[in-house]
Amino acid sequence: FVLTQPHSVSESPGKTVTISCTRSSGSIATNYVQWYQQRPGSAPIIVIYEDNQRPSGVPDRFSGSIDSSSNSASLTISGLKTDDEADYYCQSYDSYNPVIFGGGTKLTVL
Amino acid sequence: DVQLVESGGGVVQPGGSLKLSCAASGFTFSGSAMHWVRQSSGKGLEWLGRIRSKANSYATHYAASVRDRFTISRDDSMKMVYLHMNSLKTEDTAVYYCTRHYTYYYSVGYIDVWGKGTTVTVSS
Numbered sequence: 001f002v003l004t005q006p007h008s009v010s011e012s013p014g015k016t017v018t019i020s021c022t023r024s025s026g027s028i029a030t031n032y033v034q035w036y037q038q039r040p041g042s043a044p045i046i047v048i049y050e051d052n053q054r055p056s057g058v059p060d061r062f063s064g065s066i067d068s069s070s071n072s073a074s075l076t077i078s079g080l081k082t083d084d085e086a087d088y089y090c091q092s093y094d095s096y097n098p099v100i101f102g103g104g105t106k107l108t109v110l
Numbered sequence: 111d112v113q114l115v116e117s118g119g120g121v122v123q124p125g126g127s128l129k130l131s132c133a134a135s136g137f138t139f140s141g142s143a144m145h146w147v148r149q150s151s152g153k154g155l156e157w158l159g160r161i162r163s164k165a166n167s168y169a170t171h172y173a174a175s176v177r178d179r180f181t182i183s184r185d186d187s188m189k190m191v192y193l194h195m196n197s198l199k200t201e202d203t204a205v206y207y208c209t210r211h212y213t214y215y216y217s218v219g220y221i222d223v224w225g226k227g228t229t230v231t232v233s234s
Contacts, residue, residue, distance in 0.1 A: 034220045036155075043207060043224040044155065050220065089155055091221070098171055099145060099157035099221065 001025045003090050003102035010108040015080050019105045021090030022072040031092045033073040035064055038104075039086045047088075048075060077107075085109045112136040112223045114208045119228030122198055130193040130228055132208030140164060140186040143211035145221055146193045148204040156204075158182075160211065161191065198232045205229050 002024040011017040021033065033051050036044035046055055048064035051073065061080075066073045073092075077084055090102040118130040132144070143166070146158040159172040161182040170182050181194040191208060205227040213219030 032218065032220065038155075043226050045224070046220070046222050049222070050217075055222070091155075093218070097157075098160050099147075101147075101155045101157060104154040 001094065001100065003092060003100055005088075005090060005102040005105045007103070008106040008108065010110055011080055013080050013082060013109055016076060016078040017080060017107065019075045019077075019088050019090075019107065020070075020072050021074070021102050022070065023092065026094065027068065028066050028071045028073055028092075029068050031094055033064070033066060034091045035062075035073075035075045036089045036091065037084075037086045038089065044089065080109050082109050112210065114210065114223060114225035116206060116208050116225045116228035119206065119230045121231045121233060123234050124198060124200055124232055126198050126232070127194070127196045128198060128230060130195070130206055130208075130230070132191045132193075132225060134189045134191065134208075134210070137210065139189040143213075143219070144182075144184065144191040145209045145211060146180075146182060146191075147207045147209055147221075147224075148202075149207070149227075150201075150204040153204075158193070158206075195230070198230075200232050203230060203232045 004022045035048040037047045038044040047058050047062045051066050052064040061078045063076045087104045089104045113135045115133045122128050143162045145160045148156050159182050162169045179197045184191045207227045208225040209221045210223040212222040
């Protein structure tokens with residue numbers, strides 16, 4: 001299956017933004033979804049694992065969810081800061097493919 | 111602290127070979143599956159392959175795009191994982207990341223830690 005993300009999103013500081021990740025086939029609920037943040041020139045870091053779990057050190061402004069009706073996962077960032085400007089990737093898997101990445105979403109905080 | 115440090119990147123001619131290394135520290139390396147992921151300039155993340163632990167027979171799994179050319183191996187005594195790349199093409203030019211697969215109890219687990227990456231340029 002393919003994970004489809006919007007190419008880019010933008011929002012103002014202090015606002016809330018949601019990035020979607022739509023699974024093309026099979027249920028989004030079948031396999032966990034992770035989210036990674038990648039700032040320019042840096043390696044990715046995990047911000048959400050197992051759909052909605054936040055690693056220690058990740059601010060609670062970051063939250064994850066899944067929606068079976070739209071077969072998609074979402075990453076929501078509230079109280080946006082300029083430091084949140086980065087590329088965000090969703091990731092899942094299935095029985096045949098241990099790792100499947102979405103195409104990535106460029107978040108601009110302006 | 112969990113740390114992964116890649117090395118071995120450089121410039122190689124098309125058709126050539128290269129071996130990337132990843133030194134792990136700060137965790138029980140022998141019990142962890144490890145992945146390689148790459149990223150071409152301005153592009154997204156591409157998963158290349160995974161090697162599991164000794165308990166899982168060091169099983170490997172590769173992306174179809176590199177299955178016939180890339181091989182992953184590991185040395186648990188040295189806490190190292192390797193990516194052997196053959197028949198390199200210009201489109202293999204990318205930053206290559208070593209990553210850890212974290213599991214707990216009976217969870218499926220997930221990639222949680224990434225190295226800083228090493229750059230491979232395939233050019234004549």
